Amino acid sequence: MHSIPGRRLIMGLFLVFLLLPIYWLVNMSFKTNSEIVSTMTLWPHTPTLQHYQRIFTDESWYSGYINSLQYVILNTIISISVALPAAYAFSRYRFLGDKHLFFWLLSNRMAPAAVYALPFFNLYSAIGLFDTPWAVALAHCIFNVPLAVWILEGFVSGVPREIDETAFLDGYSFPRFFIKILVPLIASGIGVAAFFCFMFSWVELLLARTLTSVHAKPIAAIMTRTVSAAGMDWGLLAAAGVLTIIPGALVIWFVRNYIARGFALGRV
Amino acid sequence: MDKTVNQKAWFLVLPVFLVVAFSAVLPLMTVVNYSMQDTFGNNQFFWNGVGWFKELLDPSTDLGGRFLASLGRNLFFSLVILAIEVPLGIVVALSMPREGWTVAACLVILALPLLIPWNVVGTIWQIFGRPDIGLLGYVLNAMGFDYNYVANEFDAWVTVIVMDVWHWTSLVALLCYAGLKSIPEAYYQAAQIDGASRWAVFKAIQLPKMNRVLLIAVLLRFMDSFMIYTEPFVVTGGGPGNSTTFVSIELVKIALGQFDLGKAAALSLVYNLIILIVCWIFYTVMTNAGVERKVQASSEPAVEPKPSAALKPVPALEPREGVA
Amino acid sequence: MARIDLVDLAHSYGGNDAAPESFALKPVTMTWRQGGAYALLGPSGCGKTTLLNVISGIITPSRGKILFDGKDITPLSTQKRNIAQVFQFPVIYDTMTVGQNLAFPLKNRGVPKAEIDKRVAEIGRLLDLEPYLNRKATRLTADAKQKISLGRGLVRSDVAAVLFDEPLTVIDPELKWQLRSKLKALHRELDLTMIYVTHDQTEALTFADTVVVMHDGRVVQSGPPAELFDKPAHTFVGYFIGSPGMNILPAEVRGREAKIGGHVIALDRSYDNLPSGAKIEIGVRPEFVEVVAPAPGLLAARIERIDDLGRIRFARVRVGNAKLAARAPAGFTSADSSAGLKFDPSHVHVYADSLLVEGAA
Numbered sequence: 001m002h003s004i005p006g007r008r009l010i011m012g013l014f015l016v017f018l019l020l021p022i023y024w025l026v027n028m029s030f031k032t033n034s035e036i037v038s039t040m041t042l043w044p045h046t047p048t049l050q051h052y053q054r055i056f057t058d059e060s061w062y063s064g065y066i067n068s069l070q071y072v073i074l075n076t077i078i079s080i081s082v083a084l085p086a087a088y089a090f091s092r093y094r095f096l097g098d099k100h101l102f103f104w105l106l107s108n109r110m111a112p113a114a115v116y117a118l119p120f121f122n123l124y125s126a127i128g129l130f131d132t133p134w135a136v137a138l139a140h141c142i143f144n145v146p147l148a149v150w151i152l153e154g155f156v157s158g159v160p161r162e163i164d165e166t167a168f169l170d171g172y173s174f175p176r177f178f179i180k181i182l183v184p185l186i187a188s189g190i191g192v193a194a195f196f197c198f199m200f201s202w203v204e205l206l207l208a209r210t211l212t213s214v215h216a217k218p219i220a221a222i223m224t225r226t227v228s229a230a231g232m233d234w235g236l237l238a239a240a241g242v243l244t245i246i247p248g249a250l251v252i253w254f255v256r257n258y259i260a261r262g263f264a265l266g267r268v
Numbered sequence: 269m270d271k272t273v274n275q276k277a278w279f280l281v282l283p284v285f286l287v288v289a290f291s292a293v294l295p296l297m298t299v300v301n302y303s304m305q306d307t308f309g310n311n312q313f314f315w316n317g318v319g320w321f322k323e324l325l326d327p328s329t330d331l332g333g334r335f336l337a338s339l340g341r342n343l344f345f346s347l348v349i350l351a352i353e354v355p356l357g358i359v360v361a362l363s364m365p366r367e368g369w370t371v372a373a374c375l376v377i378l379a380l381p382l383l384i385p386w387n388v389v390g391t392i393w394q395i396f397g398r399p400d401i402g403l404l405g406y407v408l409n410a411m412g413f414d415y416n417y418v419a420n421e422f423d424a425w426v427t428v429i430v431m432d433v434w435h436w437t438s439l440v441a442l443l444c445y446a447g448l449k450s451i452p453e454a455y456y457q458a459a460q461i462d463g464a465s466r467w468a469v470f471k472a473i474q475l476p477k478m479n480r481v482l483l484i485a486v487l488l489r490f491m492d493s494f495m496i497y498t499e500p501f502v503v504t505g506g507g508p509g510n511s512t513t514f515v516s517i518e519l520v521k522i523a524l525g526q527f528d529l530g531k532a533a534a535l536s537l538v539y540n541l542i543i544l545i546v547c548w549i550f551y552t553v554m555t556n557a558g559v560e561r562k563v564q565a566s567s568e569p570a571v572e573p574k575p576s577a578a579l580k581p582v583p584a585l586e587p588r589e590g591v592a
Numbered sequence: 593m594a595r596i597d598l599v600d601l602a603h604s605y606g607g608n609d610a611a612p613e614s615f616a617l618k619p620v621t622m623t624w625r626q627g628g629a630y631a632l633l634g635p636s637g638c639g640k641t642t643l644l645n646v647i648s649g650i651i652t653p654s655r656g657k658i659l660f661d662g663k664d665i666t667p668l669s670t671q672k673r674n675i676a677q678v679f680q681f682p683v684i685y686d687t688m689t690v691g692q693n694l695a696f697p698l699k700n701r702g703v704p705k706a707e708i709d710k711r712v713a714e715i716g717r718l719l720d721l722e723p724y725l726n727r728k729a730t731r732l733t734a735d736a737k738q739k740i741s742l743g744r745g746l747v748r749s750d751v752a753a754v755l756f757d758e759p760l761t762v763i764d765p766e767l768k769w770q771l772r773s774k775l776k777a778l779h780r781e782l783d784l785t786m787i788y789v790t791h792d793q794t795e796a797l798t799f800a801d802t803v804v805v806m807h808d809g810r811v812v813q814s815g816p817p818a819e820l821f822d823k824p825a826h827t828f829v830g831y832f833i834g835s836p837g838m839n840i841l842p843a844e845v846r847g848r849e850a851k852i853g854g855h856v857i858a859l860d861r862s863y864d865n866l867p868s869g870a871k872i873e874i875g876v877r878p879e880f881v882e883v884v885a886p887a888p889g890l891l892a893a894r895i896e897r898i899d900d901l902g903r904i905r906f907a908r909v910r911v912g913n914a915k916l917a918a919r920a921p922a923g924f925t926s927a928d929s930s931a932g933l934k935f936d937p938s939h940v941h942v943y944a945d946s947l948l949v950e951g952a953a
């Protein structure tokens with residue numbers, strides 16, 4: 001009744017479709033460049049770790065990972081902490097211009113990164129944040145803060161208002177109520193919002209690349225350096241690609257039991 | 269639920285307002301400023317009024333032609349991927365296993381493409397589709413198809429679309445799955461008793477229960493595909509020719525490639541405006557759907573002495589006896 | 593229209609090989625009369641919903657058979673059983689109007705349009721849903737929605753039995769009463785077998801002509817409400833039905849006497865062959881125990897409080913460590929909270945290992 005005939009086949013085919021390109025990347029990352037270019041092999045016939053070795057021994061490579069994680073985590077923290085009180089306000093109160101403000105926030109989630117790339121560059125250069133993780137973290141707020149507000153608003157609305165009232169009657173001050181009662185109640189919602197912030201900040205590149213040059217350059221941007229005078233270093237490119245997939249895969253693995261509830265965004 | 273009016277709530281919203289204003293309003297003002305000017309480099313600007321906007325909407329000019337062409341391509345692209353990803357996502361959600369470790373396994377694999385940096389998504393498909401070193405390109409050519417996304421416009425389009433389907437169908441599927449999970453078991457049992465066919469169950473129960481998440485899915489997918497930049501840029505660089513040059517790619521070309529700030533700014537504003545309008549339409553539709561729910565309670569005075577009964581949320585079903 | 597027979601029916605969610613004690617539904621053989629109004633009563637987790645789902649075919653039993661009018665239908669799917677079921681929470685198809693909801697089961701079975709319209713109009717009238725037939729079903733209240741769920745079952749002319757799974761849970765109290773009366777009226781009018789699952793004894797006793805009490809996966813007694821009240825077959829029935837429930841006291845029983853802590857209570861019947869080693873208890877409803885002023889020959893008790901239920905007052909008393917309820921006659925007061933208990937011998941029952949023992953005259 002729940003599912004459709006042939007569902008195993010459909011699911012199987014779709015999963016293969018998802019995994020095959022990734023497998024190909026992994027496969028290539030373990031091949032030597034000569035094997036990649038000369039023959040078509042379904043698995044590495046002369047497996048090698050040379051590409052990974054190069055990445056892990058070259059500081060300019062692995063610092064890219066650290067740079068990326070820095071701004072992603074920074075952005076997640078900023079987004080969640082400013083979005084929480086706002087989500088509460090939107091969920092509980094009516095105030096002057098609330099609907100317009102909410103729409104304006106959401107509309108920023110829809111703003112193309114390409115539009116902002118250049119003005120951001122000017123802005124952050126002017127205030128001396130250019131090429132720091134802060135620049136990227138703040139820039140990513142433009143789409144992550146609205147998203148976080150929107151997701152958290154759904155979860156806060158799921159908390160009965162009586163709980164607020166009881167807490168205030170019990171003499172809780174607003175900040176204490178917020179931290180001691182509300183935050184634990186919507187912990188799963190905060191997890192969901194953090195997951196989405198992490199996700200969108202981690203995968204975005206246009207802004208991250210535009211706002212950094214040397215010190216804060218994200219790993220995904222460093223990958224483009226594999227084009228050299230000697231042609232394309234495919235193996236190195238593949239290995240770097242595989243390494244960028246791993247943090248995301250780890251995050252998914254940790255939240256796997258919450259994915260279904262998370263994607264309901266608290267409002268189904 | 270009636271919200272209380274409280275202007276002090278503004279203090280709670282203030283941090284968000286400041287952060288977003290800083291990262292959205294300031295840059296946007298720069299854009300508006302640029303859009304009225306022209307530059308010959310060296311930071312020398314000349315007042316150009318609404319000139320760029322006129323050019324932008326006139327297909328006979330270079331700027332307008334490029335903009336409108338990329339806009340058309342982008343709309344077509346968005347419609348195609350929506351037409352594929354939404355039904356496919358629903359089918360995949362319906363194909364999810366019901367319980368056991370396979371559920372978690374499927375969810376993890378489904379979510380995987382969503383967390384791959386966008387340029388790496390591009391790289392993966394760039395490699396995968398190459399006739400010399402990519403499995404897909406190699407197999408297609410071995411089967412006799414003359415497939416080459418670098419040289420052939422049609423092949424480039426197919427590659428970009430398949431890549432987007434690969435990248436984002438999971439989002440639709442996961443949203444739908446979340447919607448399906450919220451349907452109480454009793455609905456399926458009742459349908460069974462009513463003798464409903466599989467198709468009738470889908471139409472009468474599953475689709476209506478999914479329509480909210482589907483709306484979210486369509487909104488997100490439309491917007492994101494309309495802003496798409498990184499993935500096609502990595503794979504095709506907008507080519508061959510201009511065949512896969514979408515609006516964002518065109519914009520970056522003008523802004524960072526030619527450093528034509530005035531034109532780029534004007535294009536940005538129009539581009540943003542289009543997205544804003546579509547976004548507003550969706551938002552209105554979604555809010556109305558929400559209002560409709562609330563109206564249910566009071567619309568039926570004759571049989572409803574107690575509107576509260578209808579509003580009562582259906583709690584989770586009591587665990588089946590004997591199982592717990 | 594059908595008589596339903598359960599033959600050695602049992603179910604375990606852990607499969608047939610699970611330990612007998614873990615069965616959600618322990619082996620039961622019983623008959624549900626055509627046209628009877630049954631209530632399946634018991635606390636949460638006693639197996640009543642399992643039994644209901646086995647009858648409707650949502651669950652295939654691990655063991656045993658179900659017969660409709662003597663025909664074995666155990667392997668048949670729910671669709672083919674001609675069962676109607678109303679669930680705890682209203683199930684309605686959101687996108688359809690009330691009329692379309694009612695027509696849904698007929699449409700699925702390929703009934704001709706004219707016939708569908710006729711039946712829908714008829715059921716709409718029967719359930720007072722006529723004014724709403726063309727409205728969206730989502731906009732109705734919970735009780736109207738439950739009527740629609742019921743209507744979807746009744747609309748089929750061949751329906752064998754209607755099953756209710758705690759259908760009034762989400763209904764407001766005053767509407768509960770209305771809806772229950774409606775169900776009774778329908779039962780009289782349509783001559784249908786109805787099985788009504790509930791954990792609320794008032795609901796069970798007012799709805800049903802036969803109440804089936806379940807406890808821990810077992811059917812412990814089945815009979816008319818008065819019988820359950822007067823002669824509980826199991827101490828659980830005595831305790832579960834009636835408010836306050838039956839007083840159960842451990843006792844030594846010999847012949848026509850029951851001894852509680854040295855005090856002797858007379859019995860109406862003689863119990864000579866009680867199984868040895870069994871736990872022997874006597875049970876008596878509070879209605880048949882009276883608190884009076886302490887006197888020699890009466891069981892001495894200490895009054896803890898007196899509850900006034902309007903027409904009747906019950907005293908909560910303590911005898912040693914046992915707590916009892918007893919009727920307090922009009923005008924009874926006690927200055928120092930000491931009292932004597934007077935038992936009505938014809939209503940004192942004897943239980944061995946919780947099961948009623950019939951005494952000899």
